Amino acid sequence: MQIRPATAAERSAMQIRPATAADADAIAAIWNPIIRDTVITFWPTERSQADIAAMIAERRRDGFAFLVAIDGARVTGFASTSQFRGGAGYARTLEHTVHVAEGQRGKGTGRALMAAVQAHASAAGARVLIGAITAGNRASVQFHAQLGFAEWGRIPAAGWKFGRFHDLVLMGKDLGENGAPVP
Numbered sequence: 001m002q003i004r005p006a007t008a009a010e011r012s013a014m015q016i017r018p019a020t021a022a023d024a025d026a027i028a029a030i031w032n033p034i035i036r037d038t039v040i041t042f043w044p045t046e047r048s049q050a051d052i053a054a055m056i057a058e059r060r061r062d063g064f065a066f067l068v069a070i071d072g073a074r075v076t077g078f079a080s081t082s083q084f085r086g087g088a089g090y091a092r093t094l095e096h097t098v099h100v101a102e103g104q105r106g107k108g109t110g111r112a113l114m115a116a117v118q119a120h121a122s123a124a125g126a127r128v129l130i131g132a133i134t135a136g137n138r139a140s141v142q143f144h145a146q147l148g149f150a151e152w153g154r155i156p157a158a159g160w161k162f163g164r165f166h167d168l169v170l171m172g173k174d175l176g177e178n179g180a181p182v183p
Contacts, residue, residue, distance in 0.1 A: 026075035
């Protein structure tokens with residue numbers, strides 16, 4: 001898959017903003033088909049509006065990003081961060097999630113969301129940003145590579161979905177030392 005830069009018209013029409021509970025239904029409409037129909041995520045059950053609203057509130061309360069891409073009045077994608085692993089030693093290492101609505105992929109939405117997530121992570125003092133990607137999701141692996149992420153590890157048979165095991169690729173990017181305090 002070749003990722004092209006967003007055109008000027010696409011960039012001007014798209015906005016990235018913090019998600020709110022009011023966005024939960026639109027986020028579910030993007031996320032649940034991915035959960036239900038693909039191995040892009042190993043999460044086994046669809047997420048309810050209440051689950052998503054709680055996640056948005058929790059991530060924002062804890063100083064992490066939960067962002068949506070808006071085109072007009074429509075949510076076309078979302079991205080979030082959370083701490084990679086528990087404990088103070090990992091406070092500057094974040095894992096991200098990014099999903100774009102069907103029909104919106106390849107239009108710069110994912111790239112814009114990732115730029116905003118990376119800026120948020122850097123401003124919060126994060127050093128490392130990690131994506132955990134199903135190995136068979138070649139489009140996401142290529143997308144991350146084009147954004148400067150490198151494969152830092154592969155865990156065989158890490159996920160189970162649809163009656164079989166799937167490998168997990170860890171792709172990371174060093175954001176550098178910026179000295180900002182971590183929330």
